[in-house]
Amino acid sequence: GAVVSQHPSRVICKSGTSVKIECRSLDFQATTMFWYRQFPKQSLMLMATSNEGSKATYEQGVEKDKFLINHASLTLSTLTVTSAHPEDSSFYICSASRSGQGNSYEQYFGPGTRLTVT
Amino acid sequence: DAKTTQPPSMDCAEGRAANLPCNHSTISGNEYVYWYRQIHSQGPQYIIHGLKNNETNEMASLIITEDRKSSTLILPHATLRDTAVYYCIVTYGQNFVFGPGTRLSVLP
Numbered sequence: 001g002a003v004v005s006q007h008p009s010r011v012i013c014k015s016g017t018s019v020k021i022e023c024r025s026l027d028f029q030a031t032t033m034f035w036y037r038q039f040p041k042q043s044l045m046l047m048a049t050s051n052e053g054s055k056a057t058y059e060q061g062v063e064k065d066k067f068l069i070n071h072a073s074l075t076l077s078t079l080t081v082t083s084a085h086p087e088d089s090s091f092y093i094c095s096a097s098r099s100g101q102g103n104s105y106e107q108y109f110g111p112g113t114r115l116t117v118t
Numbered sequence: 119d120a121k122t123t124q125p126p127s128m129d130c131a132e133g134r135a136a137n138l139p140c141n142h143s144t145i146s147g148n149e150y151v152y153w154y155r156q157i158h159s160q161g162p163q164y165i166i167h168g169l170k171n172n173e174t175n176e177m178a179s180l181i182i183t184e185d186r187k188s189s190t191l192i193l194p195h196a197t198l199r200d201t202a203v204y205y206c207i208v209t210y211g212q213n214f215v216f217g218p219g220t221r222l223s224v225l226p
Contacts, residue, residue, distance in 0.1 A: 004161075032212055043205070044162070044216040093161045097212045102169065104150045105212045109161035 002028050004096050006110035013084055014118055020080045021113045023094030029074035030096035034107065035067075038091040050077045084117040091115075121145065121208045127221040130200075136193040138220050140206030143187045149210045151182060153191045155202040156219070162205065165191065196224045 003026040013019050023033060031052050036044040048069050049057045056069035068080040077096075081088055091114050095107040123141040130136040142151065152167040166173055166180045168189075173180045179192040193200055205219040 006161075034212075034214075036216075043218050044156075046213070046215070049213070091159070095161075100167070103148065103210065104167055104169070106164055106167070107212070107214060108164060109154075112159070112161045114159075 002026075002096070002098065002106075002108040004094065004108045004110040006092075006094055006113050008113060009111060010114040010116075012116045012118060015085055016083055018080055018082045019084055019115060020078055021092055021094075021115075023077045023079070023096070023110050025075045025096040025108070028096070028098050030098060031074060032097045033071060033077040034095045034097065035069060035077070035079050036093045036095070038093060038112075044093060047079075081115065084115070086117045089115055089117045121149075121215070122206045122217055124204070124206055124217065124220045126218065127223070129223050129225055130193075130196045132198060132224055132226050133195055136191075136196040136200065136222060136224070138191040138193075138204050138206075138222065139188065140191070141188045142206070142208045145186050145208050146210065149208050151180065151186075151189050152207040152209070152214070153178070153180065153204065154207065155200075155204045155222075157199075157202045162216075165204075196222075198224050198226065200224050 005024045007022045033050045035047045047062045050071040052071045058064045071077040093112045095109045100106045153165040154162040156162045168180045182189045201224045203219040
């Protein structure tokens with residue numbers, strides 16, 4: 001399978017500061033990347049869809065001014081959590097999508113970034 | 119909301135086959151069935167996907183019923199490293215909706 005990396009793997013920041021998380025597709029070009037959030041003992045929740053060269057599409061209830069997404073190249077998307085608060089503490093996971101057989105798609109996920117806001 | 123229903127948990131003895139069911143009774147004709155798994159504190163790992171036919175790869179087999187309303191993921195010889203949450207996803211396109219999945223525990 002394809003490889004997607006995330007950096008950093010874990011970060012601790014103070015309330016009110018901003019944190020940037022990078023997601024890289026290492027061995028294929030991804031026109032679309034996705035950002036998910038996962039709280040303890042819960043499933044993944046899609047936050048936004050990131051398309052190279054255009055604005056991200058955010059899911060309902062996700063503040064686009066708080067979670068800034070940039071997809072400047074076919075292999076890199078970044079998520080910036082602005083003015084972080086303790087309730088933003090979560091496991092953030094990105095994925096990169098490529099087309100498979102027929103009309104199917106394969107999403108490859110990064111290892112995740114654990115954000116703790118103190 | 120996820121379009122699939124899975125049992126919340128299952129146990130399997132090490133070395134035996136693990137059969138994980140998934141119900142997707144409202145699946146549309148052009149929707150694919152995908153399986154992923156997530157080991158604790160890691161990102162989900164792609165396992166397999168299919169449309170109508172049964173599929174097999176080096177990790178698992180996917181059996182889809184003829185009416186496509188349910189499927190089964192088969193891990194032929196489960197190992198302790200297969201302990202994870204397994205997600206069955208039905209979708210057309212790239213938007214994946216994750217349900218709660220099945221927590222598979224492989225027991226020694």
